[in-house]
Amino acid sequence: MDRFDKDKRSEIMKSIKNKDSKIETVLRKTLWSKGYRYRKNVNSLPGKPDIVFKSKKVVVFCDSEFWHGKNWKESKHNIKSKREFWWPKIERNIERDREVNETLEEMGWTVLRFWGKDIIKNPDSCCQKIIDNLK
Template sequence: MDVVDAATRSRMMAGIKGKNTRPEVMLRRALHSRGIRFRLHTTKLPGRPDIVFPRFGAVCFVHGCFWHRHAGCGFATTPRTRGEFWQSKFLANVDRDRRNQRELIIAGWRVAVVWECALRARGVDTAAAGLAHWLCGTSSRFELGGN
């Protein structure tokens, strides 16, 4: 059973942003301070990546552990009520993420995923340093989690 009424829960869920989230803004600031320039939320790319690095042919998704189901993460909890609804929603999110990343790689883009827990556990500067190091390399994938 929910601890708040339906109207309050609806208002709370409507307030959850899809872009310019706190972890995303923190990472962007750290990258910018390192002199790395980027574009934001390019709608012409599959999945509308959070950060696009055209110079490096790379994109970065800053994933929240809850919504994108970071495996083994304590933030990837499942609500107790309406379990079937949440499971199908989470499964759809994960499938969409995989599909978008696959399409980006096929189109020649390099893909990075930075998890919310990595920014908390390792710090934003460490995450930005890891991402900057990857940008200068040649590998097609990069993932930074806090586990």
């Protein structure tokens, strides 16, 4: 890999939003409209959860299919270029998600993860799953 490719990818990675994405915003607005209040992007917790209900010890992550490797065994073959970069990166994201889940659960938190397309297609259903865990 030459230096230009590495620098270019580095710039691309910096430009990717890590908070207030469309999927997070859709889910938060749905929760808010139903009267639920939360904290967002709490960096004192492992994984910096997207939505946090501190008093109920419930955290929510809004995961995009690409970055978090939905159906990874099948979908990784759809990546046609720079596989040597993307495969390890996404596999590490998947591993990190597992580690974060385990750590939070050991701390007594309930961890909920939703795929981006599920949030966009049916935010009310995702919201209901959260509400059910808050009760």
